[in-house]
Amino acid sequence: MGTYVPPGQSPPFQVVDDLHHGAWVIITGALGLVLSLVSFFIRLYVRLALHPPFAYDDYLLLGATAVAIVQAALLFDAVSNGFGTSIHLLKPEQVNQIQTLITVSDILYLITIYISKCCVCGIYFRLTPQKSHNRATLATLALCTAWVIPAVFIIAVNCELNRPWKGSGAQCVNLIQRWQFIVALDITTELIIFGLAIALLWGLFMPFQRKFTIGFAFLIRLPLIIFSIFHIYTINRKVHSPDPTLSVVIPIIWAQVELNYALVACSVFCLRPFMAAETAYQTESYDSYDNLSMTA
DSSP states (O other): OOOOOTOOOOOOSSBBTTBHHHHHHHHHHHHHHHHHHHHHHHHIIIIIIOOOOOOHHHHHHHHHHHHHHHHHHHHHHHTTTTTTTOOSSOHHHHHHHHHOOOHHHHHHHHHHHHHHHHHHHHHHHHOOOOOOHHHHHHHHHHHHHHHHHHHHHHHHHHGGSSOOOOOHHHHTTHHHHHHHHHHHHHHHHHHHHHHHHHHTTTTTOHHHOOOHHHHHHTTTHHHHHHHHHHHHHHHHHHTSSSOOHTTHHHHHHHHHHHHHHHHHHHHHHSSSHHHHHHHHHHHHHHHHHHHHHHHH
């Protein structure tokens, strides 16, 4: 039975009740995308008008934002096809279409997170000429790449491509183990990326306030770990649900929060306090590097 609409009024765009949660995905995805785009355009303005040049990390953020837009569009398409609605109210062809769209959006979610990690590594290359730190950054990039490639295949070969999507628990006995592997390496790489910031600042003779400003710009990414944990926690709770088109909504929402937060966190580096501290750090870092080269 459909939703009652009083005479003279238009039906709601999305219904929210015990059998319809698609509106939650649309609200979360749209709000996150708006915040990501606003932060990106702020960074674009800063790089083009106030603090050029446009470097590798900026191009990487542009790419990550573009992928995030496509990913959000796929989620919105999935909702329009019935994602967020109880599977008992959907036709088999709708369920198949939703499964395909969610699988592709999960892959793009992983790619976006990966590019955001590369963006932070690009900022390290911008900041310092130290060869040892740059080698560590390259090793971190290699680890991130070694994470995302198997992660994409783990999602792409989703439950041996079983159809229809009649229940995550019944169709994919290793689903939670797959996501545990993905999230564990995601958290590990985030901790390593933050560790690079500590190594970057260790031993430099500069005011603590400037060190803190630079370190805080990298520290602000750490909430991504919390979002990843909530993501895997909700998957673990919903993995055996007989109504996957409804139960998967909450994990998808946490994935959207993580994705868009990662993009916004990449734009923190264009804020004025970081720019001032960055200039001071580069002066100190390059002077130290030149002195070491002369001594050698």
